[in-house]
Amino acid sequence: MFAWTVLALSTAIVLRAAQSYKPVIVVHGLFDSPGDFKLFQGFINETHPGTNVTVIDLFDHTQSLKSLWSQVDGFKAAIYPIMQNAANGVHMICYSQGGLICRGILSTMPDHNVDTLISLSSPQLGQYGDPHHHKLYLNSSNYLAFLNNERENPNATEWKKNFLRIKKLVLIGGPDDGVITPWQSSQFGFYDEHETVIDMRQQLVYIKDTFGLKSLDAQGAIHTFTVNNVHHTKWHSNRTVFDNYIVKWLT
Numbered sequence: 124m125f126a127w128t129v130l131a132l133s134t135a136i137v138l139r140a141a142q143s144y145k146p147v148i149v150v151h152g153l154f155d156s157p158g159d160f161k162l163f164q165g166f167i168n169e170t171h172p173g174t175n176v177t178v179i180d181l182f183d184h185t186q187s188l189k190s191l192w193s194q195v196d197g198f199k200a201a202i203y204p205i206m207q208n209a210a211n212g213v214h215m216i217c218y219s220q221g222g223l224i225c226r227g228i229l230s231t232m233p234d235h236n237v238d239t240l241i242s243l244s245s246p247q248l249g250q251y252g253d254p255h256h257h258k259l260y261l262n263s264s265n266y267l268a269f270l271n272n273e274r275e276n277p278n279a280t281e282w283k284k285n286f287l288r289i290k291k292l293v294l295i296g297g298p299d300d301g302v303i304t305p306w307q308s309s310q311f312g313f314y315d316e317h318e319t320v321i322d323m324r325q326q327l328v329y330i331k332d333t334f335g336l337k338s339l340d341a342q343g344a345i346h347t348f349t350v351n352n353v354h355h356t357k358w359h360s361n362r363t364v365f366d367n368y369i370v371k372w373l374t
């Protein structure tokens with residue numbers, strides 16, 4: 124009896140050690156820097172002590188205006204070693220513009236080991252500019268149109284395969300964001316030419332599964348949360364948002 128108890132206890136300890144939390148990589152948004160994520164890091168430290176959280180210290184403040192492809196390259200170089208040290212994979216939390224950068228990273232990284240991608244109020248289908256010039260967008264967008272594989276892209280198949288290595292895609296946003304327009308872009312919705320918002324499942328990129336959204340959805344991998352009364356600048360410092368929509372994924 125005693126021996127069994129000791130065995131059970133030591134097994135529990137070994138299991139606990141083996142189940143340490145996956146490292147978390149945070150990619151900040153426009154004009155931010157790691158300093159803006161102090162509270163957020165504190166939340167994770169409190170609920171998941173010992174988690175290795177890295178807020179990548181690159182393209183801070185006005186540097187975040189640099190071309191998105193150059194930021195993808197820079198962030199990739201910084202996160203690669205973290206991924207290599209993480210045998211069980213990592214989670215990524217990407218805020219605002221960071222959410223688009225993270226898609227660029229994941230699509231162009233054949234060996235990434237991201238388990239869950241949490242997109243925190245990111246303009247995933249773009250930001251209101253001029254929805255009346257969709258053809259011009261398709262012709263001239265050097266970033267999003269490629270990423271969505273809406274523009275002729277020789278790497279489309281590979282990028283889709285790479286993106287589909289993630290296990291879960293968590294999309295968080297809400298109507299009181301005040302910056303992301305339409306706010307549904309945070310959940311892959313966007314305006315049609317009449318400025319009516321069309322949701323993710325009616326979007327051409329979803330229907331044609333151009334970069335993997337429909338495949339992820341078919342796997343039950345997409346988790347969408349609409350949260351009221353959160354302004355764009357508050358998503359990462361709001362404890363309720365963290366407790367209700369983020370913490371459960373950080374296993």
Ligand SMILES: *[C@@H]1O[C@H](CO)[C@@H](O)[C@H](O)[C@H]1NC(C)=O
Pocket residue numbers: 164165168169
């Ligand atoms: C994590 O929390 C512990 C206990 O409250 C504290 O001592 C430690 O400084 C915190 N670490 C970080 C990186 O916030």
Ligand SMILES: *[C@@H]1O[C@H](CO)[C@@H](O)[C@H](O)[C@H]1NC(C)=O
Pocket residue numbers: 146175176204205206208
């Ligand atoms: C966190 O991860 C990075 C990259 O793998 C590593 O260099 C660093 O030492 C880790 N920090 C801790 C406290 O484990």
Ligand SMILES: *[C@@H]1O[C@H](CO)[C@@H](O)[C@H](O)[C@H]1NC(C)=O
Pocket residue numbers: 258259262
């Ligand atoms: C898009 O590009 C094609 C081919 O270069 C050109 O013929 C067409 O006028 C362009 N359309 C717009 C709206 O820019």
Ligand SMILES: *[C@@H]1O[C@H](CO)[C@@H](O)[C@H](O)[C@H]1NC(C)=O
Pocket residue numbers: 269276277278
């Ligand atoms: C496709 O991938 C190749 C090799 O990785 C790269 O050189 C090229 O720029 C990519 N094409 C596009 C349109 O990004």
Ligand SMILES: *[C@@H]1O[C@H](CO)[C@@H](O)[C@H](O)[C@H]1NC(C)=O
Pocket residue numbers: 350351352353354357361362363364367
């Ligand atoms: C925090 O989030 C909750 C919703 O989860 C919201 O009701 C509240 O207004 C938010 N507070 C701030 C300061 O953003």
